[in-house]
Amino acid sequence: MLNFIGTGSAFNTKLGNNSAYIKNSNSILLIDCGGTVFQNVQQLDLLNGIKNIYIIITHTHPDHVGSLGDIIFYTYYMLKSKVKLYFPEAAHIKSFFSNIGVKDEMYQLYSSANAIIEDSSLGKITLQFMSTAHTETMPSYGFIMNISGKTIYYSGDSNSVDSSVVKKFIDGQIDYIYQDTCALDYQGNGHLYIGKLCKLIPIQYRNRVYCMHLDTDMTESDIIENGFKVAAKI
Template sequence: MKTPVLNFLGIGSAFNPYFNNTSAYFEFDSELFLIDCGEGVFPNLYKLKLLERYKTINVLITHTHSDHVATLGHLLLYCFYELNKKVRVFFPEDSLISSLLSSMGVAKDIYELVKLNDIFIYKEKLTIISIEQAHVHEIPCFGYIIETGECRFFYSGDSKTINQLILDKFLKGEIDFLYQDTCSENFNGNHPHLSLAELSQLIPPEKRSYVFCIHLDIKFNFNLASSLGFRIPEQIQI
C-alpha cells in the first residue's frame, strides 16, 4: 500500500480558526513544495523553521481567496530579504498572481513565477497536472494531480464537485489518494464546497480509506466522516 506524502499545516476552512487554513507540504529531491499559503501559514512555517531547512522553496496556489494566499507576500518577502532565497510560485493564471502580489507591495524580481500549463514535469521525476475546478464564478480555482515517484495524489483545492476525469482515475486505481474539499452541509450543488453526503454518494465504501477530507468547516462531523470510512489528515501541532 502506498504511503501518503502530504504534511498538513492546517485542515480548516476560512471560517474555522480552530484548525488553521488548509495548507500542506511535501518534500521532493530535497526541495520544499507548499500547497497554498493562507492566514497563519507563514507564521507556522516560521515556527517550524521549514524555510531555513530547504535551499529551494516552491509554492503551488489553488486560487486567490484569502484563506489560500493571505500570507504568500510575507513568505516571499521573508525568504528574499532574510534568507536570500527566491521562492518559486506556481499557478496556471500567472497574471492574476502577479497582480495580487503587486498590490501587496511584492516586487516581481524577488520571486519566480511559473505559469502551470496542463502538464508540468520537474527534474524528470515530479509531474504536476492542473485541473480547473468548479468553486465560485468570481475567480478561477485549480486542483492538482501530483506524482512524486512515491505516489500519485489529487489535491482538490476548493471545489463543489469531483471532476469526472479525476473520479474515474481514482476509481480505476490510477490515483492513489484524494485530498478533497469537504463541508458539513448538503446544498445539492448550490454551495462552493462538496458536502460529506455528496462525497459519500460518489465514493464507494471500499475506496473511502484513500480519501482525505480537508478544508473542514466548524460544523464538520469528524466522527461521522470516520464512521463512513473517510480519513482526516493529522495536522502538525505547533
C-alpha cells in the same frame, strides 16, 4: 503522503488555514499559503536550512494566499533565494502581487497547466492543473501530482470531483485523493458536502480519500464513520 500545516476552512480558526507540504533535506513544497500559514511555518521551523521553496497555489482567496507575500519576502530577503511559484493564471496572480508590493524579481512564476519540478531532494514531481467548481469570482484549480511513484489528486476548494478523477482513482491510476469536504449542504455552496462525496466514491475506496478544508460543523467522527480519512494537522 502529505503533511498538513492547517486543515480548516476560512472560518475554522481552530484548525488553521488549509495548507499541506512535503519536505526533504533542504527543499520544501508548500500547497497554498493562507493568512495563518507563514506564522505556523515559522513556529514549526519548517524553513530552517531550506534552500529551495516551491509553492503551488490553487486560488487567491485570503485563506489560501493571505501570507504568500510574507513567505516570498522572507525567502527573498532572509534566505537570499526566490520562491518558485506554480499557478496557471499569470496575469491574475501578478495583479494580486502588484497590490501587496511583491516585485517580479522576488519570485519565479510557472504558469503552465502542466509543469515539472526536478529537485535533487524531492525528486521529480509532475503537476497537471484542473479547473474546479468553487466560485465565479476568480479562477480556481485542483491538480494531479505524481511524486515518489505515487499519484495524488488535490482538490483545492471545490464543490465536486471531476468524473475523470473518480474514474482514474477507482481504476488505480490515482492513489490518494485530498478533498475539500464540508458538513453543510445548501445551494451555491463552493465546497463539497460529505453526503455528495459519499455518492461519488464507493465505500471500498474511501480509505484512500483524505478530507480536508473542514468547516466548523464537520467532525472527525462524521468523516471516519463514512469510511474516509481525516487530513491530520501536525
